[in-house]
Amino acid sequence: MTKIIAIPWSNVNYEKDIVDALMWSRRILRVLGIWPLIFPDTSTIEKILATISFSVCWSALGFLLIPMTIYTLSDQTLTSDKIKMLGPLGYVVASVLKYMLLVIRHRSIRRCIHVLSIDWRAVQQEDYRMIMIKDSAKGHVLSKFCIAFIYCGGLCYNTVIPFLSPRPDNELNTTVGPVTYPGFDIIFDLRFVPAYVFVFCAQLLSSVIMFNITTSVCCLAATFVAHACGQIGIVMAKVKGFVKNVQSNRTNSKHRMAIIVNHHVQALRFSASIEDVLNELCMVEIVESTLIICLLEYYCLTEWHNNDGFAVMTYIFLLTSFVFNIFMFCYIGELLTDQCNRVGYTSYEIEWYQLPGKVAVDLTLMISMSHHPTKITAGKLISLSFTSFGNVLKTSVAYLNLLRTVV
Numbered sequence: 001m002t003k004i005i006a007i008p009w010s011n012v013n014y015e016k017d018i019v020d021a022l023m024w025s026r027r028i029l030r031v032l033g034i035w036p037l038i039f040p041d042t043s044t045i046e047k048i049l050a051t052i053s054f055s056v057c058w059s060a061l062g063f064l065l066i067p068m069t070i071y072t073l074s075d076q077t078l079t080s081d082k083i084k085m086l087g088p089l090g091y092v093v094a095s096v097l098k099y100m101l102l103v104i105r106h107r108s109i110r111r112c113i114h115v116l117s118i119d120w121r122a123v124q125q126e127d128y129r130m131i132m133i134k135d136s137a138k139g140h141v142l143s144k145f146c147i148a149f150i151y152c153g154g155l156c157y158n159t160v161i162p163f164l165s166p167r168p169d170n171e172l173n174t175t176v177g178p179v180t181y182p183g184f185d186i187i188f189d190l191r192f193v194p195a196y197v198f199v200f201c202a203q204l205l206s207s208v209i210m211f212n213i214t215t216s217v218c219c220l221a222a223t224f225v226a227h228a229c230g231q232i233g234i235v236m237a238k239v240k241g242f243v244k245n246v247q248s249n250r251t252n253s254k255h256r257m258a259i260i261v262n263h264h265v266q267a268l269r270f271s272a273s274i275e276d277v278l279n280e281l282c283m284v285e286i287v288e289s290t291l292i293i294c295l296l297e298y299y300c301l302t303e304w305h306n307n308d309g310f311a312v313m314t315y316i317f318l319l320t321s322f323v324f325n326i327f328m329f330c331y332i333g334e335l336l337t338d339q340c341n342r343v344g345y346t347s348y349e350i351e352w353y354q355l356p357g358k359v360a361v362d363l364t365l366m367i368s369m370s371h372h373p374t375k376i377t378a379g380k381l382i383s384l385s386f387t388s389f390g391n392v393l394k395t396s397v398a399y400l401n402l403l404r405t406v407v
Helices: 014-021 023-031 044-073 079-104 106-122 126-164 193-248 250-305 309-349 357-370 386-406
Strands: none
Touching (some): 014 126, 023 193, 044 079, 044 193, 250 309, 309 357
C-alpha cells in the first residue's frame, strides 16, 4: 500500500489577510503621508504623493494654529471668547502633537506591522486563521465606529455652528462671513468673497486632516490590539486541545508545551510593542479628552443660558463623539487586558490533572503570567480601562466646577 504523507497546512491567502487587517490604518496613514515611512516598499509615485500630502497636512495645521493662538492670546479678545477658543485650540495642539508622535514612532509601528505580517504567514491551521479573521473583524468594527463618530461630530461643528450662530459685525456694520474658528479676520478680509471662501474651505480641510489624525491613532490601536487578541486566542485554542493531543501521543508532550509557551511569549512581546507605540499617543488623547470634554460641557451650559438651541445640540453631539472616542481607547485597553487574563483561566479549566506531572507543572508558568496581564497605558502612568474612562469623566466634571467658579 502507498503510504500517505500529510502535507502541512499553509495560509495561501496571507497577502489578502494582511491587506484586510491593515485596511483602515493604511488608508488613513496614506492620506496623512505617513504610510511610506512605515512601509518603505512603495512606488515612486506614491512616495511623491505622500510627500505632497505630508506638506499639505503640516501647512493646514499651521494655518489653524498660528491665527488661533494670536487671537486667544490677544489682549483685545474678551475672556469669554478666549474660553470659547480654548477647546478648538486645544484640539489643534493635540492634533499637532499626535501627528509628530506618529512620525517619530514610525519605526515602532513598522515593527508591529512586520510581526503582524509574519503571524498571518505562519498560521498553521484553518481554525487558527478563522480566529484571527474574527478578531480582525472586531478591529474593523471599532475603527468604523471611531471614524463615524469623529467625522459626524466634527463636520457638524464645522458646518452647523458657523451658519446658525450670530455673525459678527465690523466697524462699518458690514456682516462678516461665518467661519468655524474666529481670529482669521486679522489676516484676511472676510467681507471679500474669494478671501472668505478660501478661509472657510481651508478651515474645513484642516479640520478633516485633524479628524484623520485622531482616527489614525484609534485605527492603529484597534488593529494591533485585535491582532494581539487573535494570537492569544490561538494560544487558548492550543491549550484546550493540548490534553487530547498528549493523551494520544505522550512522547511529544514537552515539545507541544514548548510550542504553546513560545507562542504565548510572542503574543506578549507583540502586546508590549503595542504599548511602546501607543503610550505617548494615549497620554495626549487622555489629557486632550479630559480638557475638551470639560470645555464642551461648559459650552453647553453657556449656550443653554443664551437660548441657542442649535449650538447646544451641536455641542452635545460633539461632546458625545469625544466621550465615545475616549471610551474606544479605554475599551481597547480593557479588551487586551481581559484577553491576557483569560489565558490563565483557560489553562486551569482544562483537564490538567490528566497530564504527566512535569508537563502539568509547566502550565503554572502561563497561569502566573496571566496574573500580570499586558496593559496599554497613557504615558506609562494611567492604564486604559473602564475605570480610567470613569475617572476621565469625573475629572472633566471637577474641572467644569472649577471653571464655573473662576469665571
